[in-house]
Amino acid sequence: MLLGASQLIDLLFPAFVLTGWEQVRIEPGSNPFLRLAFHYPLSHSLVATSGWAAAAALLYWLITRYRRGAVVVGLVALSHWVLDAVSHRPDMPLYPGPSPMVGLGLWYSVAGTLIVEGLMxxxxxxxxxxxxxxxxxxxxxxxxxxxxxxxxxxxxxxxxPPP
Structure with a gap:
């Protein structure tokens, strides 16, 4: 359950690409972390991720009636956005639509990314x-x-190799 919660928005993204609601573009380059450019306001904006996290927590609670577990599921789902904001270049929207983009850009450093993501x-x-x-x-x-x-x-x- 926790693995699914932690990957929830990355599991939604491909479905949203197939529907045309979100987009991904290949940008060839030598940095393996910067080969794709994303537009993902419905799966990866902070507001949308908060909604997906709340929905995951509610679903878990409806199935189990275990409130503490539901809170953990919701927090784990939301943590994906926080960790993405550390790694990504500034392409993480705060909300759907025209939105400020955030991202600390860890991916610009291959060595830094390998170390930080390995430690995480x-x-x-x-x-x-x-x-x-x-x-x-x-x-x-x-x-x-x-x-x-x-x-x-x-x-x-x-x-x-690049996609």
Whole structure:
């Protein structure tokens, strides 16, 4: 559930591109983090992300009636925007429509991005493993297999050819 919440707006974005509501453009270049230019006011604006986070929290609460869990789901979904604002160039809208764009531009530095995103990933894994316990060896192997898969996919996305 938390993984889905953390990726919610990135899961919405491709569907919105297919509908024509949002756009992405390839901008070839040597920096692997700056190869795509986005226009995503409905999935990635701060106001829209807040709405998606609230909807995710409400859905979780309706299913489980667990208020604290719903708050965590909502905060995790909202945290995606905050972390994107650190990484992205100034292309993160505050609200749909003509909006100021924010972004601290970590992606302009490949080395800085690898270090900061690596540390954020490690911190996320640490928080998750501190808060949960596998019920059996399958759970342990499953978690660490998933972590390894995420690392491999990240490396592939950074070192692979442009789209």
């Amino acid at each position: 990933f490690a911190a996320g894994v640490r928080v998750y493993t501190a808060a949960t316990r596998a019920r059996d060896r399958k759970g342990t192997y499953g978690l660490w297999s998933f972590v390894a898969l995420m690392v491999v996919l990240y490396i592939a996305s950074v070192t692979g």
